[in-house]
Amino acid sequence: MRNQRKAFLVVLALVMALLLGFTLAGCGGGKQETPAKDQKQSEVPEEQKEKFPTKPVTLIIPYKAGGGSDVAARLLAQVSEKHLGQSIVPVNVEGGASATGLTQLATSKNDGYTIATCTSTISALKPQGRMPYSSQDYEPVIGYQANTYAIGVNKNSPFKTIEEFIDYAKKNPGKLSVGVSSVGSNIYLSAVAFQMETDTKLNLVPDPGGAAKGILEVAGGNLDAAIGGPNEFFSQIQAGNVRLLAVMTDKRLKAFPDVPTFKEKGINLEFRTCRFILAPKGTPEDRIKILHDAFKKGMEDPKFQEYIKSSGSEEFYHDYKSAKEYLKWQDDYYYKLLERANLLKKK
Amino acid sequence: MLEALSSAASQVFSPLGLMLMFLGSAIGTAVGALPGLTATMAVAVLVPVTFGMSTELAMMLLLGIYCGAMNGGTVSAVLVNVPGTPAAIMTGLDGYAMAQRGEGGKAIGIATVGSFFGGIFSNLILIIAAPFLAMIALKFAAPEYFALAVFGLAGIAASTTKSPIKGMASVFFGLFISIIGLDPMTGVDRFSFGNPEMQSGLSFVPVMIGLYGLGEVLMQIHESKYGRMVTQKIKGVIPTWKEIKSLKNIFLRSSIIGTAIGALPGEGATVAAFLAYTDARQSSKHPEKFGTGAIEGVASCETANNAVTGGSLIPTLTLGIPGSGTMAVLMGAFMMHNIIPGPMLFKQHPEIVYAIFMSLAVNNFFMLVIGLAGARIFSRLVSIPMSMLMPVIVVLCIIGSYATSNSYFSVIIMIIMGIVGYFMRIFNFPVAPMVLGVVLGPLAEVSLRRSLLMSHGSLAIFFTRPGSLIVLIFTVIYLFWPYIKKYILRRPVEVNIEM
Numbered sequence: 001m002r003n004q005r006k007a008f009l010v011v012l013a014l015v016m017a018l019l020l021g022f023t024l025a026g027c028g029g030g031k032q033e034t035p036a037k038d039q040k041q042s043e044v045p046e047e048q049k050e051k052f053p054t055k056p057v058t059l060i061i062p063y064k065a066g067g068g069s070d071v072a073a074r075l076l077a078q079v080s081e082k083h084l085g086q087s088i089v090p091v092n093v094e095g096g097a098s099a100t101g102l103t104q105l106a107t108s109k110n111d112g113y114t115i116a117t118c119t120s121t122i123s124a125l126k127p128q129g130r131m132p133y134s135s136q137d138y139e140p141v142i143g144y145q146a147n148t149y150a151i152g153v154n155k156n157s158p159f160k161t162i163e164e165f166i167d168y169a170k171k172n173p174g175k176l177s178v179g180v181s182s183v184g185s186n187i188y189l190s191a192v193a194f195q196m197e198t199d200t201k202l203n204l205v206p207d208p209g210g211a212a213k214g215i216l217e218v219a220g221g222n223l224d225a226a227i228g229g230p231n232e233f234f235s236q237i238q239a240g241n242v243r244l245l246a247v248m249t250d251k252r253l254k255a256f257p258d259v260p261t262f263k264e265k266g267i268n269l270e271f272r273t274c275r276f277i278l279a280p281k282g283t284p285e286d287r288i289k290i291l292h293d294a295f296k297k298g299m300e301d302p303k304f305q306e307y308i309k310s311s312g313s314e315e316f317y318h319d320y321k322s323a324k325e326y327l328k329w330q331d332d333y334y335y336k337l338l339e340r341a342n343l344l345k346k347k
Numbered sequence: 348m349l350e351a352l353s354s355a356a357s358q359v360f361s362p363l364g365l366m367l368m369f370l371g372s373a374i375g376t377a378v379g380a381l382p383g384l385t386a387t388m389a390v391a392v393l394v395p396v397t398f399g400m401s402t403e404l405a406m407m408l409l410l411g412i413y414c415g416a417m418n419g420g421t422v423s424a425v426l427v428n429v430p431g432t433p434a435a436i437m438t439g440l441d442g443y444a445m446a447q448r449g450e451g452g453k454a455i456g457i458a459t460v461g462s463f464f465g466g467i468f469s470n471l472i473l474i475i476a477a478p479f480l481a482m483i484a485l486k487f488a489a490p491e492y493f494a495l496a497v498f499g500l501a502g503i504a505a506s507t508t509k510s511p512i513k514g515m516a517s518v519f520f521g522l523f524i525s526i527i528g529l530d531p532m533t534g535v536d537r538f539s540f541g542n543p544e545m546q547s548g549l550s551f552v553p554v555m556i557g558l559y560g561l562g563e564v565l566m567q568i569h570e571s572k573y574g575r576m577v578t579q580k581i582k583g584v585i586p587t588w589k590e591i592k593s594l595k596n597i598f599l600r601s602s603i604i605g606t607a608i609g610a611l612p613g614e615g616a617t618v619a620a621f622l623a624y625t626d627a628r629q630s631s632k633h634p635e636k637f638g639t640g641a642i643e644g645v646a647s648c649e650t651a652n653n654a655v656t657g658g659s660l661i662p663t664l665t666l667g668i669p670g671s672g673t674m675a676v677l678m679g680a681f682m683m684h685n686i687i688p689g690p691m692l693f694k695q696h697p698e699i700v701y702a703i704f705m706s707l708a709v710n711n712f713f714m715l716v717i718g719l720a721g722a723r724i725f726s727r728l729v730s731i732p733m734s735m736l737m738p739v740i741v742v743l744c745i746i747g748s749y750a751t752s753n754s755y756f757s758v759i760i761m762i763i764m765g766i767v768g769y770f771m772r773i774f775n776f777p778v779a780p781m782v783l784g785v786v787l788g789p790l791a792e793v794s795l796r797r798s799l800l801m802s803h804g805s806l807a808i809f810f811t812r813p814g815s816l817i818v819l820i821f822t823v824i825y826l827f828w829p830y831i832k833k834y835i836l837r838r839p840v841e842v843n844i845e846m
Contacts, residue, residue, distance in 0.1 A: 009568050010769070017561065017741050017762055093753050095547035096529070100754070103543060128534060130546065177801050183533045205489075205800045208531035208793060222488035223801065235688070241485070343534070 052112055052287045053086040059277075060108075060116035062101025064094040068229075068311075072145050072275055073117035075307055080298030084291070097121055097185065099131040102278075106133045110280040112287035115141060120186055120273040123327065123334035128184055129345030135327040141277040141288055142295045143318030143326060145308065148272045149190045150247040150259065151178075152233050153225045154218050155240060162246040162265055165225065169200035177203045179214020179226035184343050186273040187211050189334065190248060191227050192341045197262075197269045218242055230256060231312030248272070255312055274316055274330075276323055292320050355701035358403040359709060367400075368706060371408040372713040375415020376721065379435075380422040390677060402686055403702040407710070409677060410656075410703065414466055414710045417616060417653045418718050421458040425645070426451050429560050429740060434616035434652040436559070436779055437624040441637065441644030452722050454645050456586050459718030461598060461650035466711035468602035469609065469657025474704050476661075489797035490808050494818035496791035500784070501822045513776050521784020522791075524549055531789060532796055544756040553748035554785055557761040558778050560744035562768020564737050569773070585719055594646045597627050605651035609658020616652040616659075617786055621779075623651030657707060664688050664700065 059077050063069040070092065077088035093101035098121055108114035118135075125131035151162070159165040169176050181187040183206050191204055207213040211228025218226040219241035226233075226242075230253055236242040237256075244259040248271040252261055262269035277295060279288055298304060299317065308315065318326050338344050358364050390409050397405030420435030425442030438458060445454040500518060527538045528548030539545035591598075601623035608619035627647035628637040637644050663674045681688050686696060693700055748761035771778055802808035809815045824831065 006569055010565050013565060013568055013737075013741070014762065014766070016738075017745060017765075091753060095550075095754075096543055099543060100547060130529070130534070131543070174803075182531060203800060203803065205797050206532050207797060208789075216485065217488045220485035220488060235692075 052290055053084060055113065056087045056089050057084065057112070057291070058114045059088050059090045060101045060105050060114065061090050061092045062094060062098035062105075062116060062118065063092070065092050068147075069098075069117055069119060069275060072307070072311075072313075073277075075304060076117075076144055076277075076295060076298055079301035079304050080294045083297040084294035096130060097125065097182075099125050102133065102138075103131060105278060105280055106137055108280050110139075110282040110284075112279060112283050112291060115277055115279045115291065118276050118278055120330060120334070122276075122278075123330045124184055124186075124189065124338060127335050127338045127344050130184075135278075135331055136324075137281050138278040139281060139283045139288055140318070140320050140323035140327060141279055141291045142299075142320060143274055143276045143316060143323045144295060144299055146272045146274040146314045146316035147229045147231075147312070148247055148249045148253070148314055149187060149227050150230045150233060150244045150256075151194070151225055151227050152215065152218060152237070152242045152244045154221050155243055156221065157224070157243070159225075159245065162260070162262070162267075165245055166198050166200060166267075169198070169202060173201040174203050176224045177205050179205050179207065179211070179217055179223045179228075181210045181214075181228075182206050182208040184338070184341075185210075187227050189337045189341070190271040192337045193248075193269055193271055194227070196337070196340055197267050215242065229312060234312065249314065253312070253314075272314060272316075274318075274326070276318075276327070288320050351697035352701050354698040355403065355705055358401065358698075358702055359407065359705040364404060364407055364706070365709070367404055367408045368411045368710050369713050369717075371411020372415040372710055372717050375412035375417075376419035376422075376714070376717050377415075378412070379416035379419020390680075397680060402681075402696075402699055403706075405680060406677075406699070406703055407706040409680060410706055411710045411713065413677070414462075414653065414656055414707070414714050415717065417466075417656060418459060418462040418649070418714050420652075421455060421462070421645075421649055421718075422722075425454045425458065427740065428563055434620050434655070435648075436555075436617060436782060437620045437648035438645055438652075439559075440624070440779070441639070441641045444638065444640030445642070445645065448640055450640070453586070453642070455722040456719060457590065457594070457642055458645050458649035459715060459722070460586055460591060461594070461601070461646040462653035462718065463711050463715040464598045465602045465605050465650035465652070465654030466656055466714065467708065468599075469606040469654040470704065470707045470711065471657075472606045473657040473660055473664075473707070486814055488812075488814075489794045489801060490812050490815040491818060492790060493794035493798055494809060494815035494822070496787045496794060498818055498822045500787055500791065501826050510775070514780050517771070517776050517778070517780040518784040521781035521786075522788045523784075524554060524781075525785045525788025526792065531793055544754065549760050549785075550757065551785055553757040553761040554764050555782055556744045556748050557764025558768035558771075558782060560740060560747075561761060561765025562772060562778065564740055564744075565765060565769035566772045567737060569769070590642065594643065597643050597646050598650050600626060600630070601647045601650035602654045605654025606658035608651070609655035610661040616655040617783070619655045619658075620648035620652040621783060623647040653711075660703065660707075664692060664703070 059073060061070050061073050070090075074090050077090055081088050093104055095101070098118060101116055102118060102122060102125070105114060105116040118138075122135045126134040151165075153159050153165070159168065165176075178191060180191045185206075187210075188204065188206055191202065194200075195202055205214065205223060211226060211232050214223060214226035215228050215233055215236055217223040219236045219239075225245075230244070230247060233242055233244060234255075237244065244256060246262050246265065247253055247256065247259050248269055249261050250263055250270055252259065252264075277291070279291070296317075296319075307313075335344075359368075390412055397408060400408070417434060421438050421442065423429050424435040424439040425446050428439045428443035442451075442454040442458065445451065500522075525548075527545060529535065529539070529546045530537055536546065604623045604626060605616075605619040608622060609616070624637075624644060624647050627643050628634045631637065631641075631643060633641075659674050663678055678688055686692065686699060744761060744765070745758055748757040749755070768778055771781070798808050799806075809819060
């Protein structure tokens with residue numbers, strides 16, 4: 001009897017915990033929808049179009065707080081709010097290399113009140129079977145920021161130029177260890193593009209934490225080279241531990257005027273990861289335009305311009321029409337790289 | 348330099364600066380005390396609040412929260428055996444036992460003094476040795492991290508006294524949990540059943556909240572502890588000079604461990620607390636008392652986890668490499684204020700570096716005051732009947748796990764882990780090794796595979812590199828230390844004991 005009572009109480013506690021959890025989850029969803037319904041009843045549809053937005057807009061950041069995307073998107077939201085006339089509330093929904101947050105966006109209401117930021121990673125997720133949606137399943141709002149990558153070596157490295165590095169890599173396939181971020185990520189794919197364009201084979205050493213560890217290991221002389229954002233190299237370059245061999249842009253970076261581009265060296269390698277704001281598919285175009293205009297004005301804010309400079313970002317802008325084309329091109333390019341890296345989901 | 352110093356001092360000791368730091372420490376302590384709300388989360392949520400502030404003021408507030416949360420985690424660990432932050436897991440072992448004896452106030456007092464000592468010590472080390480430690484840290488690569496992870500896991504085995512087999516089983520179960528999700532290196536699906544949320548792995552916080560929070564609640568119900576009142580002796584919060592003096596060795600050793608572990612990127616307060624605890628037990632004259640309410644146990648891990656605060660700032664400030672999740676968030680805050688941490692920070696913005704050093708010291712002082720003065724208030728938590736406290740804890744568990752990823756999935760993980768934790772308690776499997784397995788699993792796996800990629804598949808890399816060899820040798824000595832100690836003691840008295 002006593003044991004039965006115990007078991008009953010334990011089960012009861014669990015059931016109540018579950019119920020409470022459901023209630024909580026329900027609250028989260030309900031909050032966003034109730035005001036919208038109220039408006040529908042009280043307003044004529046045409047007026048509603050003009051009066052967007054009448055309540056705060058939720059911005060899903062599909063990465064963890066404090067990361068690159070978090071910093072960039074939060075700042076953009078902050079400087080764009082006054083132009084939108086409503087607050088933009090960032091929410092971090094991390095996981096699955098942004099697949100969790102982007103899936104949440106895809107299933108959100110397409111009324112313009114839920115948007116998300118994404119990086120070029122969006123083009124790598126569906127081909128790898130990590131998300132059922134591709135970039136074409138969203139409505140882009142704006143492309144607002146881009147980072148390029150560079151390849152760096154230790155200060156004592158025998159490679160003085162990128163040509164020497166490529167020569168050695170050609171003669172010794174798979175011998176050079178190069179630090180990159182996790183398999184299938186942007187930096188990893190830039191290394192795949194490097195191998196494709198230079199016809200070399202490198203020993204890629206990925207780290208799930210991003211490029212930082214690889215750069216540190218280059219600084220400590222434990223890896224031959226690393227690929228990462230120029231700003232991620234910045235402190236080690238300043239300290240004199242690391243040299244950059246080349247950057248993957250079309251023209252030299254203002255922050256590193258001495259570092260050549262791959263293009264100058266006759267290698268057709270240009271690579272950048274871009275940040276966009278997306279809305280769910282079917283969001284009305286007039287609302288997309290209102291959002292786009294607010295963000296565009298936000299991008300011109302001195303605070304945002306200062307961030308672009310200090311973070312080593314590239315100037316990058318696409319309006320909601322050209323962003324769609326850019327994403328389409330990027331989807332194809334990433335598909336090609338993933339195919340080459342043998343990362344496509346087996347059918 | 349003087350200019351930078353006075354500029355930093357004028358910010359730190361301004362009324363607004365002092366107020367922000369006090370506020371930060373108070374918020375931090377409260378957040379730390381609530382299971383599931385970690386220092387990382389508190390800092391992340393409050394980063395946007397600092398946008399309008401100067402960089403120095405922003406750092407003061409955030410560091411206050413960080414220090415406060417490290418110490419605040421003690422309160423719930425001691426009083427209800429639910430660690431408020433992962434770093435307080437080890438604190439619960441002895442702290443909770445002390446609370447059950449009615450010495451909760453004393454445990455919190457000792458922990459707070461230890462935290463203060465650890466915080467100040469690590470801050471001093473940060474100031475003196477930052478540039479030097481930055482150089483050593485550069486020599487640490489994947490093989491060394493793997494050796495460290497092995498060291499940590501071996502430590503778990505060594506710490507499981509009653510049944511090493513159950514301890515190891517618990518470790519491996521933890522390691523198994525840690526491999527669920529996409530392979531971190533290649534993205535291959537592992538044990539996710541194609542579920543997109545499982546693919547990103549079981550995140551640590553809901554697992555911990557489930558095992559410690561809900562699991563404990565269920566166990567309390569099972570033992571029919573509900574409705575029982577635990578009256579707390581809230582006297583003696585401020586430790587006597589004698590107690591502090593008797594603990595000075597532990598304070599010092601744990602501070603060193605905490606600072607050193609904190610300075611290594613990738614390792615965190617949880618590992619530091621664990622290592623300090625094991626060290627204190629190994630070096631104790633009465634190791635059997637550990638786990639039954641030993642004051643040394645509480646002192647060691649709380650000193651160490653707060654010593655991590657200064658330690659983890661070393662790689663963050665000098666290398667631009669955050670040593671922990673909290674540091675990563677802090678670094679994000681730096682970037683928001685257009686400051687790039689790294690070796691150049693000391694040259695370009697010395698006033699910010701000095702402001703960080705000073706505010707860490709002041710924050711630790713505030714933490715001491717709030718911890719000691721507030722202990723009486725916190726102790727009252729436990730005189731609330733269990734039948735009222737337990738549902739509150741369940742609510743906190745659910746909110747805490749929901750808040751980690753804003754998804755219901757985390758709540759499910761938390762509930763499942765709660766059931767697992769309940770059955771582990773019933774069958775006497777220790778829970779801590781499992782949690783440490785979950786923490787160290789990814790570090791061990793990724794470092795092992797990166798090392799082998801670097802060496803083109805040769806295992807020799809672990810023995811030819813001095814760093815990893817030293818750590819591995821330490822691991823072996825550590826594992827066999829009880830036997831070595833016995834052997835040495837058995838030998839004739841010729842051994843020079845005064846050494």
